[in-house]
Amino acid sequence: MAARVVITGLGIVSPIGTDIPSFWKAALKGQTGITAISSFGDFPMESYRSRVAGQVSAFRLPDPSEDKFSSRVDRYAQFALAATREAIQDSGLDLEQERAERIGVMAGVGMGGMMMGERELTTLYQSHKPHRVHPNFIPTITLNSASGILALAFGAKGPNLTISTACSSSIHSIGQAMQAIRLNQADVVIASGADASITPLVFAGFCSLRALSTKYNDHPDQASRPFDRGRDGFVMGEGAGTLILESLGHATRRKARIYAELVGYAATSEAYHMVIPREDGSDIARTVNLALKDAGVSPSQVDYVNAHATSTVVGDDVEVRGLRAVFGKRLNTIMVNATKSLIGHTLGAAGAIGTIVSALSIQTGIIHPTVNYDDPDPHCALPGLSTKVQKKSVRVGLVNAFGFGSNNAVLVLKKFS
Amino acid sequence: MKSSLKKSPEIRQLVYHTLGKYLRLDPNALNPEDSLRDDLGLDSLQTIELVYEVESAFDLQIPDEDFGRLTTIGAVILYLDERTRPEGTSLSGPQATPLATATRPTPLAKKTKSRTPSKKSRT
Numbered sequence: 001m002a003a004r005v006v007i008t009g010l011g012i013v014s015p016i017g018t019d020i021p022s023f024w025k026a027a028l029k030g031q032t033g034i035t036a037i038s039s040f041g042d043f044p045m046e047s048y049r050s051r052v053a054g055q056v057s058a059f060r061l062p063d064p065s066e067d068k069f070s071s072r073v074d075r076y077a078q079f080a081l082a083a084t085r086e087a088i089q090d091s092g093l094d095l096e097q098e099r100a101e102r103i104g105v106m107a108g109v110g111m112g113g114m115m116m117g118e119r120e121l122t123t124l125y126q127s128h129k130p131h132r133v134h135p136n137f138i139p140t141i142t143l144n145s146a147s148g149i150l151a152l153a154f155g156a157k158g159p160n161l162t163i164s165t166a167c168s169s170s171i172h173s174i175g176q177a178m179q180a181i182r183l184n185q186a187d188v189v190i191a192s193g194a195d196a197s198i199t200p201l202v203f204a205g206f207c208s209l210r211a212l213s214t215k216y217n218d219h220p221d222q223a224s225r226p227f228d229r230g231r232d233g234f235v236m237g238e239g240a241g242t243l244i245l246e247s248l249g250h251a252t253r254r255k256a257r258i259y260a261e262l263v264g265y266a267a268t269s270e271a272y273h274m275v276i277p278r279e280d281g282s283d284i285a286r287t288v289n290l291a292l293k294d295a296g297v298s299p300s301q302v303d304y305v306n307a308h309a310t311s312t313v314v315g316d317d318v319e320v321r322g323l324r325a326v327f328g329k330r331l332n333t334i335m336v337n338a339t340k341s342l343i344g345h346t347l348g349a350a351g352a353i354g355t356i357v358s359a360l361s362i363q364t365g366i367i368h369p370t371v372n373y374d375d376p377d378p379h380c381a382l383p384g385l386s387t388k389v390q391k392k393s394v395r396v397g398l399v400n401a402f403g404f405g406s407n408n409a410v411l412v413l414k415k416f417s
Numbered sequence: 418m419k420s421s422l423k424k425s426p427e428i429r430q431l432v433y434h435t436l437g438k439y440l441r442l443d444p445n446a447l448n449p450e451d452s453l454r455d456d457l458g459l460d461s462l463q464t465i466e467l468v469y470e471v472e473s474a475f476d477l478q479i480p481d482e483d484f485g486r487l488t489t490i491g492a493v494i495l496y497l498d499e500r501t502r503p504e505g506t507s508l509s510g511p512q513a514t515p516l517a518t519a520t521r522p523t524p525l526a527k528k529t530k531s532r533t534p535s536k537k538s539r540t
Contacts (some may be wrong), residue, residue, distance in 0.1 A: 049481070210465050214481055232481075275462050 002182035009091025009244030011083035015054035027368040050212035052220035054237030054344030074113030075196035079240035087242040104158035104186035107147035108170030110348035111197035166403035171351030175265035193352030194240035225372035226309035226338035237344030241352030264295025264412030284322025295412035304397035309338035320380035449491030
Protein backbone atom coordinates (compact mmCIF):
# COMPACT_ATOMS: atom_id res chain seq x y z
CA MET A 1 0.00 0.00 0.00
CA ALA A 2 1.34 3.40 -0.99
CA ALA A 3 2.49 5.67 1.80
CA ARG A 4 0.25 8.51 2.88
CA VAL A 5 1.84 11.92 2.31
CA VAL A 6 1.64 14.84 4.71
CA ILE A 7 2.75 18.46 4.68
CA THR A 8 5.00 19.30 7.61
CA GLY A 9 6.77 22.52 6.69
CA LEU A 10 6.07 25.73 4.82
CA GLY A 11 8.22 28.57 3.54
CA ILE A 12 7.55 31.54 1.29
CA VAL A 13 8.96 34.58 -0.45
CA SER A 14 6.17 36.79 -1.77
CA PRO A 15 5.32 40.39 -2.58
CA ILE A 16 3.40 40.67 0.72
CA GLY A 17 5.78 38.84 3.01
CA THR A 18 9.09 37.04 2.91
CA ASP A 19 8.18 34.50 5.57
CA ILE A 20 5.02 32.57 6.42
CA PRO A 21 3.87 34.63 9.44
CA SER A 22 4.17 37.98 7.66
CA PHE A 23 2.63 36.61 4.44
CA TRP A 24 -0.34 35.08 6.23
CA LYS A 25 -0.95 38.15 8.33
CA ALA A 26 -0.94 40.35 5.21
CA ALA A 27 -3.10 37.89 3.25
CA LEU A 28 -5.75 37.81 5.96
CA LYS A 29 -5.81 41.60 5.92
CA GLY A 30 -6.33 41.58 2.17
CA GLN A 31 -3.12 43.49 1.68
CA THR A 32 -2.06 43.75 -1.96
CA GLY A 33 1.53 43.55 -3.10
CA ILE A 34 0.91 44.96 -6.58
CA THR A 35 2.86 48.15 -7.20
CA ALA A 36 4.10 50.26 -10.10
CA ILE A 37 7.32 49.05 -11.69
CA SER A 38 9.76 51.81 -10.95
CA SER A 39 12.16 51.16 -13.81
CA PHE A 40 14.03 48.64 -15.89
CA GLY A 41 17.36 50.40 -15.71
CA ASP A 42 17.57 52.63 -18.77
CA PHE A 43 14.19 51.60 -20.11
CA PRO A 44 11.50 54.22 -19.65
CA MET A 45 8.45 52.43 -18.31
CA GLU A 46 6.15 54.59 -20.45
CA SER A 47 7.06 52.41 -23.40
CA TYR A 48 5.49 49.36 -21.73
CA ARG A 49 1.77 48.78 -22.09
CA SER A 50 1.56 47.34 -18.59
CA ARG A 51 3.49 48.98 -15.78
CA VAL A 52 2.45 47.13 -12.63
CA ALA A 53 3.66 43.95 -10.96
CA GLY A 54 3.80 42.02 -7.72
CA GLN A 55 7.41 42.70 -6.81
CA VAL A 56 9.29 41.36 -3.82
CA SER A 57 10.88 44.49 -2.43
CA ALA A 58 11.62 43.23 1.07
CA PHE A 59 13.93 40.39 0.08
CA ARG A 60 17.51 40.60 1.32
CA LEU A 61 20.26 38.14 0.55
CA PRO A 62 21.37 36.25 3.63
CA ASP A 63 24.81 36.86 5.03
CA PRO A 64 27.42 34.73 3.20
CA SER A 65 28.43 33.23 6.54
CA GLU A 66 24.95 31.68 6.76
CA ASP A 67 24.45 30.93 3.10
CA LYS A 68 27.27 30.52 0.60
CA PHE A 69 24.92 29.50 -2.19
CA SER A 70 22.59 32.44 -2.79
CA SER A 71 25.20 34.70 -4.32
CA ARG A 72 25.91 32.05 -6.97
CA VAL A 73 22.39 31.77 -8.41
CA ASP A 74 19.75 33.89 -10.06
CA ARG A 75 17.07 35.74 -8.11
CA TYR A 76 14.44 33.02 -8.56
CA ALA A 77 16.74 30.38 -7.07
CA GLN A 78 17.64 32.78 -4.25
CA PHE A 79 13.93 32.93 -3.49
CA ALA A 80 13.73 29.13 -3.59
CA LEU A 81 16.65 28.85 -1.18
CA ALA A 82 15.08 31.30 1.27
CA ALA A 83 11.65 29.67 1.13
CA THR A 84 13.16 26.22 1.57
CA ARG A 85 15.32 27.30 4.49
CA GLU A 86 12.17 28.54 6.23
CA ALA A 87 10.21 25.41 5.33
CA ILE A 88 12.85 23.06 6.71
CA GLN A 89 13.13 25.07 9.88
CA ASP A 90 9.35 25.14 10.15
CA SER A 91 9.18 21.38 9.73
CA GLY A 92 11.58 20.77 12.59
CA LEU A 93 13.58 18.37 10.44
CA ASP A 94 17.12 17.81 11.64
CA LEU A 95 18.83 17.15 8.34
CA GLU A 96 21.95 15.86 10.07
CA GLN A 97 19.87 13.01 11.44
CA GLU A 98 18.22 12.15 8.13
CA ARG A 99 19.43 9.81 5.42
CA ALA A 100 20.39 12.18 2.62
CA GLU A 101 19.56 9.55 0.00
CA ARG A 102 15.95 9.54 1.16
CA ILE A 103 15.44 13.31 0.75
CA GLY A 104 14.32 14.45 -2.69
CA VAL A 105 13.86 17.81 -4.35
CA MET A 106 11.17 18.69 -6.88
CA ALA A 107 11.25 22.26 -8.18
CA GLY A 108 8.67 23.92 -10.39
CA VAL A 109 10.11 26.69 -12.53
CA GLY A 110 8.42 28.56 -15.34
CA MET A 111 11.01 30.99 -16.63
CA GLY A 112 14.19 30.35 -14.64
CA GLY A 113 17.32 32.49 -14.57
CA MET A 114 16.19 35.25 -16.88
CA MET A 115 17.86 38.05 -14.95
CA MET A 116 21.36 36.82 -15.60
CA GLY A 117 20.31 35.56 -19.01
CA GLU A 118 19.22 38.98 -20.18
CA ARG A 119 22.20 40.70 -18.61
CA GLU A 120 24.77 38.46 -20.22
CA LEU A 121 23.03 38.54 -23.58
CA THR A 122 23.02 42.32 -23.55
CA THR A 123 26.68 42.43 -22.56
CA LEU A 124 27.70 40.06 -25.34
CA TYR A 125 25.75 41.82 -28.07
CA GLN A 126 26.99 45.24 -27.00
CA SER A 127 30.63 44.34 -26.39
CA HIS A 128 31.11 41.63 -29.01
CA LYS A 129 33.45 39.99 -26.50
CA PRO A 130 32.49 36.36 -26.01
CA HIS A 131 35.23 35.91 -23.43
CA ARG A 132 33.42 38.40 -21.20
CA VAL A 133 30.39 36.12 -20.79
CA HIS A 134 30.40 35.17 -17.14
CA PRO A 135 31.72 31.68 -16.34
CA ASN A 136 28.70 31.11 -14.09
CA PHE A 137 26.26 31.98 -16.86
CA ILE A 138 25.43 28.42 -17.95
CA PRO A 139 25.07 26.92 -14.45
CA THR A 140 22.83 29.86 -13.57
CA ILE A 141 20.46 29.79 -16.51
CA THR A 142 20.20 26.02 -16.75
CA LEU A 143 16.59 25.46 -15.78
CA ASN A 144 17.42 23.05 -12.98
CA SER A 145 19.68 25.50 -11.17
CA ALA A 146 17.11 25.86 -8.37
CA SER A 147 16.59 22.14 -7.78
CA GLY A 148 20.33 21.67 -8.01
CA ILE A 149 21.26 24.38 -5.55
CA LEU A 150 18.58 23.20 -3.12
CA ALA A 151 20.17 19.75 -3.13
CA LEU A 152 23.60 21.22 -2.46
CA ALA A 153 22.41 23.59 0.22
CA PHE A 154 20.42 21.02 2.16
CA GLY A 155 22.27 17.82 1.33
CA ALA A 156 19.35 16.15 -0.41
CA LYS A 157 20.65 13.18 -2.41
CA GLY A 158 17.33 11.59 -3.38
CA PRO A 159 15.40 12.13 -6.63
CA ASN A 160 16.00 15.63 -7.95
CA LEU A 161 13.85 17.03 -10.73
CA THR A 162 12.86 20.33 -12.25
CA ILE A 163 9.42 20.52 -13.76
CA SER A 164 8.62 23.34 -16.13
CA THR A 165 5.02 23.61 -17.21
CA ALA A 166 4.71 27.40 -17.19
CA CYS A 167 2.08 28.54 -14.70
CA SER A 168 1.27 25.03 -13.48
CA SER A 169 4.92 24.10 -12.76
CA SER A 170 4.76 23.87 -9.01
CA ILE A 171 1.48 22.00 -8.79
CA HIS A 172 3.29 19.41 -10.85
CA SER A 173 6.40 19.59 -8.66
CA ILE A 174 4.29 18.99 -5.55
CA GLY A 175 2.31 16.26 -7.27
CA GLN A 176 5.44 14.48 -8.45
CA ALA A 177 6.93 14.87 -4.98
CA MET A 178 3.87 13.12 -3.59
CA GLN A 179 4.26 10.35 -6.14
CA ALA A 180 7.95 9.87 -5.22
CA ILE A 181 6.95 9.30 -1.59
CA ARG A 182 4.07 7.04 -2.59
CA LEU A 183 6.51 4.98 -4.66
CA ASN A 184 8.88 4.80 -1.70
CA GLN A 185 11.62 6.63 -3.59
CA ALA A 186 11.98 9.09 -0.72
CA ASP A 187 10.84 9.70 2.86
CA VAL A 188 11.00 13.48 2.56
CA VAL A 189 10.70 15.68 -0.52
CA ILE A 190 11.38 19.39 -0.71
CA ALA A 191 8.66 20.54 -3.11
CA SER A 192 9.29 24.04 -4.31
CA GLY A 193 8.18 26.52 -6.95
CA ALA A 194 9.93 29.73 -7.88
CA ASP A 195 10.13 32.45 -10.50
CA ALA A 196 11.57 35.96 -10.65
CA SER A 197 11.33 37.14 -14.20
CA ILE A 198 10.01 40.68 -14.00
CA THR A 199 12.78 41.60 -16.40
CA PRO A 200 12.82 43.96 -19.40
CA LEU A 201 12.58 41.19 -21.99
CA VAL A 202 10.15 38.81 -20.27
CA PHE A 203 7.87 41.64 -19.22
CA ALA A 204 7.94 42.99 -22.77
CA GLY A 205 7.10 39.51 -24.03
CA PHE A 206 4.02 39.22 -21.85
CA CYS A 207 3.04 42.74 -22.93
CA SER A 208 3.36 41.75 -26.58
CA LEU A 209 1.25 38.70 -25.89
CA ARG A 210 -1.41 41.15 -24.68
CA ALA A 211 -1.88 39.00 -21.60
CA LEU A 212 -1.23 41.63 -18.93
CA SER A 213 -3.53 44.16 -17.30
CA THR A 214 -3.11 47.62 -18.83
CA LYS A 215 -6.06 49.62 -17.52
CA TYR A 216 -4.88 50.04 -13.98
CA ASN A 217 -1.35 51.38 -14.43
CA ASP A 218 -2.27 54.38 -12.30
CA HIS A 219 -3.95 52.21 -9.68
CA PRO A 220 -1.67 49.18 -9.31
CA ASP A 221 -3.50 47.82 -6.28
CA GLN A 222 -6.64 47.43 -8.41
CA ALA A 223 -5.01 45.69 -11.38
CA SER A 224 -5.38 42.07 -10.28
CA ARG A 225 -9.12 41.44 -9.98
CA PRO A 226 -10.07 37.82 -10.62
CA PHE A 227 -13.72 37.14 -11.42
CA ASP A 228 -14.52 40.87 -11.36
CA ARG A 229 -16.26 42.37 -14.35
CA GLY A 230 -13.51 44.97 -14.71
CA ARG A 231 -10.62 42.52 -15.05
CA ASP A 232 -8.42 42.99 -18.08
CA GLY A 233 -5.46 40.66 -17.81
CA PHE A 234 -3.06 39.19 -15.32
CA VAL A 235 -0.43 40.96 -13.27
CA MET A 236 3.06 39.49 -13.19
CA GLY A 237 4.42 38.57 -9.80
CA GLU A 238 7.56 36.98 -8.43
CA GLY A 239 8.30 34.76 -5.47
CA ALA A 240 8.77 31.23 -4.22
CA GLY A 241 6.98 28.71 -2.09
CA THR A 242 8.32 25.50 -0.55
CA LEU A 243 6.49 22.66 1.15
CA ILE A 244 8.11 19.84 3.05
CA LEU A 245 6.33 16.62 2.18
CA GLU A 246 6.87 13.45 4.18
CA SER A 247 5.54 9.98 4.36
CA LEU A 248 3.10 9.76 7.24
CA GLY A 249 5.26 7.12 8.89
CA HIS A 250 8.34 9.33 8.80
CA ALA A 251 6.43 12.35 10.10
CA THR A 252 4.78 10.35 12.87
CA ARG A 253 8.04 8.79 14.04
CA ARG A 254 9.57 12.21 14.62
CA LYS A 255 6.30 13.62 16.02
CA ALA A 256 6.13 16.31 13.37
CA ARG A 257 3.42 18.94 13.27
CA ILE A 258 1.16 18.15 10.28
CA TYR A 259 -0.53 20.97 8.40
CA ALA A 260 -2.58 18.78 6.09
CA GLU A 261 -2.53 15.54 4.16
CA LEU A 262 -1.88 15.60 0.45
CA VAL A 263 -4.29 13.07 -0.96
CA GLY A 264 -4.82 13.66 -4.66
CA TYR A 265 -3.09 14.86 -7.79
CA ALA A 266 -3.91 14.90 -11.48
CA ALA A 267 -1.99 16.21 -14.46
CA THR A 268 -3.52 16.41 -17.92
CA SER A 269 -3.02 18.05 -21.26
CA GLU A 270 -5.80 19.64 -23.25
CA ALA A 271 -3.82 19.02 -26.46
CA TYR A 272 -5.63 22.06 -27.74
CA HIS A 273 -3.67 25.33 -28.00
CA MET A 274 -0.40 26.69 -26.64
CA VAL A 275 -1.99 29.61 -24.79
CA ILE A 276 -5.76 29.21 -25.06
CA PRO A 277 -7.81 26.92 -22.79
CA ARG A 278 -10.53 24.72 -24.18
CA GLU A 279 -13.55 26.96 -23.98
CA ASP A 280 -16.10 24.66 -22.37
CA GLY A 281 -13.88 23.89 -19.37
CA SER A 282 -14.28 20.17 -19.98
CA ASP A 283 -10.58 19.41 -19.58
CA ILE A 284 -10.43 21.35 -16.33
CA ALA A 285 -13.42 19.35 -15.09
CA ARG A 286 -11.72 16.13 -16.18
CA THR A 287 -8.56 17.08 -14.28
CA VAL A 288 -10.48 17.92 -11.10
CA ASN A 289 -12.38 14.64 -11.30
CA LEU A 290 -9.16 12.66 -11.79
CA ALA A 291 -7.57 14.37 -8.79
CA LEU A 292 -10.63 13.65 -6.64
CA LYS A 293 -10.58 10.03 -7.75
CA ASP A 294 -6.90 9.80 -6.88
CA ALA A 295 -7.76 11.24 -3.48
CA GLY A 296 -10.62 8.85 -2.94
CA VAL A 297 -13.02 11.68 -2.13
CA SER A 298 -16.24 12.69 -3.82
CA PRO A 299 -17.10 16.17 -5.11
CA SER A 300 -19.62 16.47 -2.28
CA GLN A 301 -16.77 16.45 0.25
CA VAL A 302 -14.92 19.46 -1.19
CA ASP A 303 -15.45 22.66 0.75
CA TYR A 304 -12.65 24.92 -0.46
CA VAL A 305 -10.97 25.80 -3.77
CA ASN A 306 -7.82 27.87 -4.18
CA ALA A 307 -8.55 28.94 -7.73
CA HIS A 308 -6.01 29.52 -10.48
CA ALA A 309 -7.87 32.81 -11.12
CA THR A 310 -5.36 34.89 -13.04
CA SER A 311 -7.71 37.81 -13.75
CA THR A 312 -7.96 37.27 -17.50
CA VAL A 313 -11.46 37.46 -18.90
CA VAL A 314 -11.48 34.05 -20.50
CA GLY A 315 -9.22 32.20 -18.06
CA ASP A 316 -11.45 32.97 -15.08
CA ASP A 317 -14.58 32.16 -17.08
CA VAL A 318 -13.31 28.79 -18.20
CA GLU A 319 -12.15 27.83 -14.71
CA VAL A 320 -15.59 28.45 -13.26
CA ARG A 321 -17.15 26.60 -16.18
CA GLY A 322 -14.97 23.59 -15.36
CA LEU A 323 -15.71 23.78 -11.62
CA ARG A 324 -19.42 24.06 -12.27
CA ALA A 325 -19.30 20.96 -14.44
CA VAL A 326 -17.89 19.04 -11.46
CA PHE A 327 -19.82 20.56 -8.57
CA GLY A 328 -23.01 21.85 -10.19
CA LYS A 329 -25.08 24.11 -7.94
CA ARG A 330 -23.04 22.98 -4.97
CA LEU A 331 -20.24 25.27 -6.22
CA ASN A 332 -22.29 28.12 -4.72
CA THR A 333 -21.61 26.79 -1.25
CA ILE A 334 -17.90 26.02 -1.69
CA MET A 335 -15.49 28.62 -0.37
CA VAL A 336 -13.19 29.95 -3.09
CA ASN A 337 -10.40 32.47 -3.03
CA ALA A 338 -7.93 33.92 -5.49
CA THR A 339 -4.45 34.41 -4.05
CA LYS A 340 -3.33 36.17 -7.23
CA SER A 341 -5.61 39.08 -6.34
CA LEU A 342 -3.08 39.84 -3.59
CA ILE A 343 0.29 39.06 -5.14
CA GLY A 344 -0.23 38.77 -8.88
CA HIS A 345 0.74 35.73 -10.90
CA THR A 346 4.03 34.35 -9.66
CA LEU A 347 4.19 31.86 -12.56
CA GLY A 348 6.30 28.90 -11.44
CA ALA A 349 5.69 29.73 -7.79
CA ALA A 350 1.93 30.15 -8.10
CA GLY A 351 0.93 26.54 -7.47
CA ALA A 352 3.22 26.19 -4.46
CA ILE A 353 1.94 29.42 -2.94
CA GLY A 354 -1.65 28.34 -3.58
CA THR A 355 -0.94 25.03 -1.86
CA ILE A 356 0.68 26.81 1.09
CA VAL A 357 -2.43 28.99 1.41
CA SER A 358 -4.63 25.90 1.29
CA ALA A 359 -2.59 24.10 3.94
CA LEU A 360 -2.79 27.14 6.22
CA SER A 361 -6.55 27.39 5.66
CA ILE A 362 -7.01 23.72 6.51
CA GLN A 363 -4.90 24.13 9.63
CA THR A 364 -6.50 27.36 10.85
CA GLY A 365 -10.01 27.31 9.38
CA ILE A 366 -9.46 30.78 7.97
CA ILE A 367 -9.80 31.72 4.28
CA HIS A 368 -8.04 34.85 3.11
CA PRO A 369 -10.13 37.47 1.30
CA THR A 370 -10.07 38.05 -2.45
CA VAL A 371 -9.53 41.73 -3.18
CA ASN A 372 -10.93 43.86 -6.00
CA TYR A 373 -13.99 41.66 -6.32
CA ASP A 374 -16.05 44.82 -6.50
CA ASP A 375 -18.38 44.02 -9.37
CA PRO A 376 -18.87 40.26 -9.61
CA ASP A 377 -18.96 39.03 -13.18
CA PRO A 378 -22.22 37.12 -13.60
CA HIS A 379 -20.58 34.92 -16.26
CA CYS A 380 -18.33 33.39 -13.63
CA ALA A 381 -20.36 33.96 -10.50
CA LEU A 382 -18.88 32.50 -7.33
CA PRO A 383 -21.09 33.04 -4.30
CA GLY A 384 -18.48 31.28 -2.18
CA LEU A 385 -15.85 33.92 -2.92
CA SER A 386 -15.64 36.78 -0.46
CA THR A 387 -13.83 40.08 -0.11
CA LYS A 388 -13.76 39.40 3.63
CA VAL A 389 -11.99 36.80 5.72
CA GLN A 390 -14.07 33.63 6.00
CA LYS A 391 -13.85 31.42 9.06
CA LYS A 392 -15.01 27.89 8.53
CA SER A 393 -13.48 24.48 8.94
CA VAL A 394 -11.94 23.15 5.75
CA ARG A 395 -11.82 19.40 5.44
CA VAL A 396 -11.05 18.97 1.75
CA GLY A 397 -9.50 21.64 -0.48
CA LEU A 398 -8.50 21.84 -4.13
CA VAL A 399 -5.66 23.80 -5.65
CA ASN A 400 -5.88 24.53 -9.37
CA ALA A 401 -3.19 25.56 -11.82
CA PHE A 402 -3.31 25.78 -15.59
CA GLY A 403 -0.39 26.63 -17.82
CA PHE A 404 0.70 27.58 -21.31
CA GLY A 405 1.38 24.49 -23.31
CA SER A 406 -2.17 23.21 -22.72
CA ASN A 407 -1.41 22.01 -19.17
CA ASN A 408 -3.83 21.45 -16.31
CA ALA A 409 -2.94 20.29 -12.81
CA VAL A 410 -4.97 19.89 -9.63
CA LEU A 411 -4.03 18.92 -6.08
CA VAL A 412 -6.36 17.73 -3.32
CA LEU A 413 -5.53 18.43 0.33
CA LYS A 414 -7.36 17.00 3.30
CA LYS A 415 -7.46 17.79 6.97
CA PHE A 416 -5.22 15.25 8.68
CA SER A 417 -6.86 12.80 10.97
CA MET B 418 -14.82 52.41 -46.22
CA LYS B 419 -14.18 52.20 -49.95
CA SER B 420 -13.67 55.93 -50.38
CA SER B 421 -11.00 55.84 -47.71
CA LEU B 422 -9.35 52.88 -49.41
CA LYS B 423 -9.16 54.80 -52.64
CA LYS B 424 -7.59 57.71 -50.87
CA SER B 425 -4.86 55.54 -49.41
CA PRO B 426 -3.72 52.97 -51.95
CA GLU B 427 -0.30 52.69 -50.37
CA ILE B 428 -1.84 51.76 -47.03
CA ARG B 429 -3.96 49.16 -48.70
CA GLN B 430 -0.97 47.80 -50.56
CA LEU B 431 1.15 47.61 -47.42
CA VAL B 432 -1.64 45.91 -45.46
CA TYR B 433 -2.11 43.33 -48.21
CA HIS B 434 1.60 42.77 -48.41
CA THR B 435 1.92 42.38 -44.62
CA LEU B 436 -1.09 40.08 -44.34
CA GLY B 437 -0.06 38.03 -47.33
CA LYS B 438 3.42 37.57 -45.93
CA TYR B 439 2.12 36.60 -42.49
CA LEU B 440 -0.56 34.29 -43.84
CA ARG B 441 1.68 32.93 -46.61
CA LEU B 442 -0.99 33.73 -49.11
CA ASP B 443 -0.95 35.60 -52.41
CA PRO B 444 -2.10 39.14 -51.50
CA ASN B 445 -4.31 39.02 -54.59
CA ALA B 446 -6.29 36.23 -52.96
CA LEU B 447 -7.31 38.49 -50.08
CA ASN B 448 -10.52 40.51 -49.99
CA PRO B 449 -11.47 43.47 -47.81
CA GLU B 450 -14.51 41.55 -46.61
CA ASP B 451 -12.42 38.65 -45.33
CA SER B 452 -12.97 38.14 -41.62
CA LEU B 453 -9.69 37.59 -39.77
CA ARG B 454 -11.31 34.95 -37.61
CA ASP B 455 -13.98 33.27 -39.68
CA ASP B 456 -12.44 33.46 -43.18
CA LEU B 457 -8.72 33.52 -42.44
CA GLY B 458 -9.01 31.26 -39.40
CA LEU B 459 -6.92 33.38 -37.05
CA ASP B 460 -7.20 32.64 -33.35
CA SER B 461 -6.55 35.33 -30.76
CA LEU B 462 -2.81 34.65 -30.56
CA GLN B 463 -2.49 34.75 -34.35
CA THR B 464 -4.45 37.99 -34.45
CA ILE B 465 -2.02 39.45 -31.94
CA GLU B 466 0.88 38.28 -34.09
CA LEU B 467 -0.69 39.85 -37.15
CA VAL B 468 -1.19 43.13 -35.32
CA TYR B 469 2.46 42.92 -34.27
CA GLU B 470 3.48 42.68 -37.94
CA VAL B 471 1.19 45.57 -38.85
CA GLU B 472 2.59 47.70 -36.03
CA SER B 473 6.06 47.01 -37.33
CA ALA B 474 5.16 47.80 -40.94
CA PHE B 475 3.42 51.06 -40.02
CA ASP B 476 5.68 52.04 -37.13
CA LEU B 477 2.86 52.60 -34.66
CA GLN B 478 1.36 50.97 -31.60
CA ILE B 479 -2.17 49.64 -31.54
CA PRO B 480 -3.68 49.76 -28.05
CA ASP B 481 -5.69 46.88 -26.64
CA GLU B 482 -8.86 48.97 -26.77
CA ASP B 483 -8.69 49.15 -30.57
CA PHE B 484 -8.48 45.40 -31.17
CA GLY B 485 -12.23 45.14 -31.38
CA ARG B 486 -12.24 47.15 -34.60
CA LEU B 487 -9.84 44.87 -36.41
CA THR B 488 -12.36 42.32 -37.58
CA THR B 489 -11.83 42.24 -41.36
CA ILE B 490 -9.03 43.17 -43.73
CA GLY B 491 -11.06 46.20 -44.78
CA ALA B 492 -11.47 47.22 -41.16
CA VAL B 493 -7.71 46.98 -40.64
CA ILE B 494 -7.12 49.19 -43.67
CA LEU B 495 -9.71 51.71 -42.50
CA TYR B 496 -8.24 51.74 -39.04
CA LEU B 497 -4.72 52.33 -40.33
CA ASP B 498 -5.94 54.95 -42.77
CA GLU B 499 -7.45 56.89 -39.89
CA ARG B 500 -4.49 56.35 -37.61
CA THR B 501 -2.00 57.59 -40.18
CA ARG B 502 -3.88 60.71 -41.28
CA PRO B 503 -2.02 63.86 -40.26
CA GLU B 504 -5.08 65.00 -38.37
CA GLY B 505 -5.61 61.35 -37.40
CA THR B 506 -8.58 60.89 -35.21
CA SER B 507 -8.14 58.63 -32.25
CA LEU B 508 -10.38 55.64 -32.47
CA SER B 509 -11.93 53.72 -29.70
CA GLY B 510 -13.58 50.49 -30.64
CA PRO B 511 -15.81 48.09 -28.81
CA GLN B 512 -14.49 45.44 -26.42
CA ALA B 513 -10.87 44.61 -27.07
CA THR B 514 -9.77 41.14 -28.11
CA PRO B 515 -6.19 40.66 -26.98
CA LEU B 516 -5.38 37.56 -24.98
CA ALA B 517 -6.03 39.21 -21.66
CA THR B 518 -9.48 40.34 -22.66
CA ALA B 519 -10.39 37.99 -25.47
CA THR B 520 -14.03 37.53 -26.32
CA ARG B 521 -15.89 35.49 -23.78
CA PRO B 522 -16.17 31.87 -24.81
CA THR B 523 -19.40 30.34 -25.92
CA PRO B 524 -20.37 26.79 -25.06
CA LEU B 525 -19.22 24.32 -27.67
CA ALA B 526 -22.78 23.51 -28.63
CA LYS B 527 -23.35 27.09 -29.66
CA LYS B 528 -19.96 27.62 -31.22
CA THR B 529 -19.97 29.52 -34.45
CA LYS B 530 -17.95 28.59 -37.51
CA SER B 531 -14.24 28.70 -36.90
CA ARG B 532 -11.44 26.81 -38.56
CA THR B 533 -9.11 27.11 -35.60
CA PRO B 534 -9.58 27.61 -31.87
CA SER B 535 -10.29 31.29 -31.63
CA LYS B 536 -10.22 34.13 -29.16
CA LYS B 537 -9.58 32.30 -25.96
CA SER B 538 -6.79 32.68 -23.47
CA ARG B 539 -4.91 30.78 -20.80
CA THR B 540 -2.37 32.19 -18.46
